[in-house]
Amino acid sequence: xxxEVKALLTLVNKLLPTTENPVHSSDLKLLKxxxxxxxxxxxAQPAALNARPKIKEMxxxxxxxxxxxxxxxxKRMGIVNNYEDIRKFSVAIVGIGGVGSVAAEMLTRCxxxxxxxxxxxxVELANMNRLFFKPDQAGMTKTDAAVQTLAEINPDVxxxxxxxxxxxxxxxxxxxxxxxxxxxxxxxGGKSGVDLVLSCVDNYEAxxxxxxxxxxxxxxxxESGVSEDAVSGHIQLLIPGETACFACxxxxxxxxxxxxxTLKREGVCAASLPTTMxxxxxxxxxxxxxxxxxFGLVSRYLGYSxxxxxxxxxxxxxxxxxxxxxxxxCQHEYEANKPERDAAAKLKAExxxxxxxxxxxxxxxxxxxxxxxxxx
Amino acid sequence: xxxEVKALLTLVNKLLPTTENPVHSSDLKLLKxxxxxxxxxxxAQPAALNARPKIKEMxxxxxxxxxxxxxxxxKRMGIVNNYEDIRKFSVAIVGIGGVGSVAAEMLTRCxxxxxxxxxxxxVELANMNRLFFKPDQAGMTKTDAAVQTLAEINPDVxxxxxxxxxxxxxxxxxxxxxxxxxxxxxxxGGKSGVDLVLSCVDNYEAxxxxxxxxxxxxxxxxESGVSEDAVSGHIQLLIPGETACFACxxxxxxxxxxxxxTLKREGVCAASLPTTMxxxxxxxxxxxxxxxxxFGLVSRYLGYSxxxxxxxxxxxxxxxxxxxxxxxxCQHEYEANKPERDAAAKLKAExxxxxxxxxxxxxxxxxxxxxxxxxx
Numbered sequence: 001x002x003x004e005v006k007a008l009l010t011l012v013n014k015l016l017p018t019t020e021n022p023v024h025s026s027d028l029k030l031l032k033x034x035x036x037x038x039x040x041x042x043x044a045q046p047a048a049l050n051a052r053p054k055i056k057e058m059x060x061x062x063x064x065x066x067x068x069x070x071x072x073x074x075k076r077m078g079i080v081n082n083y084e085d086i087r088k089f090s091v092a093i094v095g096i097g098g099v100g101s102v103a104a105e106m107l108t109r110c111x112x113x114x115x116x117x118x119x120x121x122x123v124e125l126a127n128m129n130r131l132f133f134k135p136d137q138a139g140m141t142k143t144d145a146a147v148q149t150l151a152e153i154n155p156d157v158x159x160x161x162x163x164x165x166x167x168x169x170x171x172x173x174x175x176x177x178x179x180x181x182x183x184x185x186x187x188x189g190g191k192s193g194v195d196l197v198l199s200c201v202d203n204y205e206a207x208x209x210x211x212x213x214x215x216x217x218x219x220x221x222x223e224s225g226v227s228e229d230a231v232s233g234h235i236q237l238l239i240p241g242e243t244a245c246f247a248c249x250x251x252x253x254x255x256x257x258x259x260x261x262t263l264k265r266e267g268v269c270a271a272s273l274p275t276t277m278x279x280x281x282x283x284x285x286x287x288x289x290x291x292x293x294x295f296g297l298v299s300r301y302l303g304y305s306x307x308x309x310x311x312x313x314x315x316x317x318x319x320x321x322x323x324x325x326x327x328x329x330c331q332h333e334y335e336a337n338k339p340e341r342d343a344a345a346k347l348k349a350e351x352x353x354x355x356x357x358x359x360x361x362x363x364x365x366x367x368x369x370x371x372x373x374x375x376x
Numbered sequence: 377x378x379x380e381v382k383a384l385l386t387l388v389n390k391l392l393p394t395t396e397n398p399v400h401s402s403d404l405k406l407l408k409x410x411x412x413x414x415x416x417x418x419x420a421q422p423a424a425l426n427a428r429p430k431i432k433e434m435x436x437x438x439x440x441x442x443x444x445x446x447x448x449x450x451k452r453m454g455i456v457n458n459y460e461d462i463r464k465f466s467v468a469i470v471g472i473g474g475v476g477s478v479a480a481e482m483l484t485r486c487x488x489x490x491x492x493x494x495x496x497x498x499v500e501l502a503n504m505n506r507l508f509f510k511p512d513q514a515g516m517t518k519t520d521a522a523v524q525t526l527a528e529i530n531p532d533v534x535x536x537x538x539x540x541x542x543x544x545x546x547x548x549x550x551x552x553x554x555x556x557x558x559x560x561x562x563x564x565g566g567k568s569g570v571d572l573v574l575s576c577v578d579n580y581e582a583x584x585x586x587x588x589x590x591x592x593x594x595x596x597x598x599e600s601g602v603s604e605d606a607v608s609g610h611i612q613l614l615i616p617g618e619t620a621c622f623a624c625x626x627x628x629x630x631x632x633x634x635x636x637x638t639l640k641r642e643g644v645c646a647a648s649l650p651t652t653m654x655x656x657x658x659x660x661x662x663x664x665x666x667x668x669x670x671f672g673l674v675s676r677y678l679g680y681s682x683x684x685x686x687x688x689x690x691x692x693x694x695x696x697x698x699x700x701x702x703x704x705x706c707q708h709e710y711e712a713n714k715p716e717r718d719a720a721a722k723l724k725a726e727x728x729x730x731x732x733x734x735x736x737x738x739x740x741x742x743x744x745x746x747x748x749x750x751x752x
Contacts (some may be wrong), residue, residue, distance in 0.1 A: 008410040015403055027391055031407075034384040038414060052501060052511045062645045064500035070606075071505050073647035077605040079683075102507075106650040109505050124440035125428060129447050129485050131478075131507070134528060135428045152510060229453040230446075231672070269438045271449035274482040275665065279658035286651040286682050296607070296683035306662050307455075307672030311687045 008035050054155050058084040058111060067154070068111055080293050087156075089292050090183050090194040092116040094166065094175075094210055096142040098130035098272055099224050099233075100200030102281035103288075105132055107157075108150045110289065114158040114183050115150070116194065118175065119143050120165045130274045158183065167209050176213050196288060197221035200281075202270075211246035214238065215326035218333075220291075224284045230271040231306040233280035235287060236316075237298060241330030244316035247323055276306055384411050430531050434460045434487060443530070444487055456669050463532075465668050466559050466570040468492040470542065470551075470586055472518040474506035474648055475600050475609075476576030478657035479664075481508055483533075484526045486665065490534040490559050491526070492570065494551065495519050496541045506650045534559065543585050552589050572664060573597035576657075578646075587622035590614065591702035594709075596667075600660045606647040607682040609656035611663060612692075613674060617706030620692035623699055652682055 012032045052067070060072030074080040091112055093100045096119040104115055119142040123133045137145040143161040150159055166175040182193040197219055199210045207223060214221045218240050226233040238245055283302055290296040303312040318331050388408045428443070436448030450456040467488055469476045472495040480491055495518040499509045513521040519537040526535055542551040558569040573595055575586045583599060590597045594616050602609040614621055659678055666672040679688040694707050 005414065008407065008414065011403060011407050011410065015407075027387060031384065031387050031391075034387065038381065038384065052514075064502050067501045067504040067511075069502050069645055070648040073645055074606060074649075077647045079605055079607055079647065102654070105507060106654065109507065109650045111505075125443045126440045126445050128443040128529065129487075131481060131485065135443070136528070152512070153504065229455055230450060231455055269445055269449055271453045271455065272446040273450075273662070273665070274485045275658045275662040278478070278482065278654050279662070282651045282655035282658060283685070286649070286655070287685075289649070289651065290683075297685070299685045302685050307666075309659070309663075309673070309675045309678050309687070309689070311685070313685070 005035065005038055008038075052155065058087065071110060080295050082293060086111055086289075086293065087113040088183075089196070090114040090116065091288065091292075092118070092179060092194045092197045094118045094197065094199050095201035095206065096146050097121070097127070097200060097202060098274075098277035099226065099281045099284065100198070101130075101132035101142070101146055102278055103198055103200060103224075103285050104146055104150060105153065106281065106285040107288070108154045110285075111154065112157055114160065114194075116160045116162065116178060117143050117146055118162045118164065118166060119146075120163055126269075130272060130277050166213075167205050172209060172213070175209070176217065179213065179217060179219065192217040192219040194219070195292060198284060198288065199223045200284075202226075207246050211238070211324070212326065215240050215245055215324060215330055218330060222284060222287065222291075224280055226272065226276055226280055228270040230273045230276050232304060233276055234301065234303040235280065235284045235299065236301045237287070237291075240327065241318065241332075241334030243300060244318050245322060245324055245327040245330075247327060248319035249316060273306075276304070279304055279306075381411065381414055384414075428531065434463065447486060456671050458669060462487055462665075462669065463489040464559070465572070466490040466492065467664065467668075468494070468555060468570045468573045470494045470573065470575050471577035471582065472522050473497070473503070473576060473578060474650075474653035475602065475657045475660065476574070477506075477508035477518070477522055478654055479574055479576060479600075479661050480522055480526060481529065482657065482661040483664070484530045486661075487530065488533055490536065490570075492536045492538065492554060493519050493522055494538045494540065494542060495522075496539055502645075506648060506653050542589075543581050548585060548589070551585070552593065555589065555593060555595065568593040568595040570595070571668060574660060574664065575599045576660075578602075583622050587614070587700070588702065591616050591621055591700060591706055594706060598660060598663065598667075600656055602648065602652055602656055604646040606649045606652050608680060609652055610677065610679040611656065611660045611675065612677045613663070613667075616703065617694065617708075617710030619676060620694050621698060621700055621703040621706075623703060624695035625692060649682075652680070655680055 009032070012028065012035055015028055055068070058068045058072060059066060060069060060075065062069050062073075071086075072083050074083050089112055091107055091114070093104050093107075093115060096104060096117055100117075100119070104117060107115060121142050123137045123140050123142055123145050125135060125138050127133050128135055132149070133142070133145055134149075137148070140148075141163050143163045147159050147161050150157065160178070162174065162178055164174055165171045179197070180188050180190055180193050182188050197210060197214055199207055199221060201207055201210070202225075210221060210223075213219070220237070220239045223236045223238060223246065224234065237243060283299075283304070287298050287302075291298045299313060300315045301313055303310075305312070318327065318334075320328075320331065322328055322331075385408075388404065388411055391404055431444070434444045434448060435442060436445060436451065438445050438449075447462075448459050450459050465488055467483055467490070469480050469483075469491060472480060472493055476493075476495070480493060483491060497518050499513045499516050499518055499521050501511060501514050503509050504511055508525070509518070509521055510525075513524070516524075517539050519539045523535050523537050526533065536554070538550065538554055540550055541547045555573070556564050556566055556569050558564050563569075573586060573590055575583055575597060577583055577586070578601075586597060586599075589595070596613070596615045599612045599614060599622060600610065613619060659675075659680065663674050663678075667674045675689060676691045677689055679686075681688070694703065694710075696704075696707065698704055698707075
């Protein structure tokens with residue numbers, strides 16, 4: 001719009017001195033006033049990308065104008081050692097719906113380095129019962145609408161948007177190609193160029209495609225899902241070769257040979273809630289942060305059952321009879337690397353023991369106002 | 377801006393036929409094109425309050441243009457019997473920060489009847505690491521910014537905004553006054569006019585004020601909180617007389633007589649994460665929906681510990697030695713109402729048993745393709 005207003009002003013300025021008729025001249029002066037006011041109004045509109053300037057380096061300075069102060073405070077609180085490293089990481093999010101869009105917003109506000117966004121759907125008013133999209137974005141592609149909102153929230157994040165269906169042959173190729181480029185856009189020679197893939201899709205077919213790509217690229221990923229009745233969901237960590245892949249234990253509907261497409265009836269839609277989807281996105285991104293910045297325990301599987309606030313956990317080992325060839329290759333590689341892993345684990349255990357013995361020399365609490373004693 | 381553009385177009389139209397010089401005429405035609413394109417651009421700008429028209433009645437119709445289709449589907453899924461009743465409810469949210477703002481957005485997208493919003497703080501860039509507020513809202517009061525965003529998301533919700541500190545004598549009076557008006561703004565004669573109060577504040581003093589008001593009004597409320605290190609949080613249900621009130625079991629820091637204000641040091645700020653706050657807001661609003669629409673089990677206390685994805689639960693009975701006089705009154709009333717409650721519980725148990733025996737007459741699964749049998 002700014003360009004448009006500028007062109008109009010140039011034209012009015014060109015007209016002004018050549019007009020002889022005084023009536024015209026005063027009218028044109030009025031016209032110029034109008035155009036100038038439009039220019040001012042256009043400037044006052046929140047302009048995406050201009051909402052705040054880019055910030056070159058994350059700082060922990062405690063001032064109201066620092067969008068990273070409360071995140072860098074995680075270092076002072078002893079939770080994360082290296083928060084600023086978040087800028088080095090690339091995360092791919094497949095499916096920008098009720099879970100994926102909120103996950104993208106959380107990572108954007110956390111200051112992630114790069115986000116790769118995949119979806120081919122458009123925003124509808126029927127999506128407004130979940131967080132993130134706005135009614136005036138109805139009709140836009142979900143990827144375009146997401147980039148519009150995310151760039152305004154945090155211009156420091158590199159946003160790559162892929163408006164495509166990954167389940168077609170062509171789409172799958174573009175998907176894996178995009179995953180094999182690094183944060184600067186350079187080819188990584190067939191290896192994965194991202195640090196984590198988050199699957200936030202709503203169907204089995206797309207999950208199997210993400211599974212295939214991640215098995216081929218030896219790429220760790222997290223799967224998420226919400227039930228059709230909107231009151232339960234889950235997240236799951238998948239490390240090729242180490243944990244079950246998505247094909248290792250297919251859902252019952254697939255095991256019994258039902259075509260997923262026949263399950264969706266015309267005019268019937270799944271229920272959804274902003275609460276369940278927000279919680280699942282939160283758990284997904286929280287585990288993403290723990291995984292990337294190496295703090296806390298990354299959940300292998302975490303369920304959420306809203307009716308009783310129940311949170312089941314479990315672990316799934318890979319299936320040696322998995323139907324996915326790439327998964328079997330990963331399993332063999334993982335088995336072959338066992339001596340290496342054991343040696344690394346032993347070194348870490350020794351370092352931890354040394355650190356613990358050093359810590360034991362310092363009393364845990366120097367003050368003891370409640371006179372608490374240990375009795376053995 | 378629309379008025380401005382209209383004035384410009386009128387003027388250009390007036391100029392056009394009276395200009396003799398052909399050069400001027402073609403230039404003015406160009407000018408008109410520009411102005412028309414500006415008009416189109418101005419129309420495309422998201423206009424708060426005009427993003428979609430109000431919807432008179434919630435429908436379950438499955439069309440892309442229905443923002444309530446996925447919520448009304450909860451009825452078809454057998455989760456909620458009466459979803460459209462959500463429009464009858466008023467919820468007060470005290471504190472529109474990292475948890476309160478997201479809770480307000482979730483309830484707005486769910487189509488709640490009325491939201492009462494309380495905060496006296498302004499939006500800063502330092503708040504951008506949590507969901508909801510946008511960088512261009514920096515400097516606005518949190519209540520104004522929230523109303524701007526929420527009205528655009530769902531114009532059907534009645535939004536009442538109270539930009540005030542509830543912990544002053546005057547603020548407390550205005551707070552209780554606002555709670556004793558119904559959804560139409562009429563006085564409820566000293567009784568509570570809202571269905572639930574959500575406390576999303578970040579300090580003990582404000583929580584005690586909400587506790588006092590809710591005890592006095594016999595108003596059920598939910599408390600929420602997130603730890604200073606950003607990796608744990610909780611929600612708690614408080615029913616005056618039936619559960620512990622917030623003064624029944626004061627935190628250790630208060631029990632040991634430390635002034636809360638002395639704990640906050642200059643230049644030191646608490647850490648926060650959009651994940652933890654989003655999850656706590658999600659759990660809070662999920663329990664709000666269960667409480668208002670009567671489905672599932674409303675949690676009395678639910679904790680969230682992010683480092684291990686641990687979700688502790690507990691129950692707290694009221695303290696007969698509580699320092700809060702209003703709480704003691706509520707406890708006596710609750711005790712006095714025991715015969716009435718017992719009678720109601722007995723009636724409900726009988727009705728449930730009758731329903732269960734009716735349901736037992738119908739087989740649970742008519743098909744049994746896996747030949748599953750019960751063996752006794």
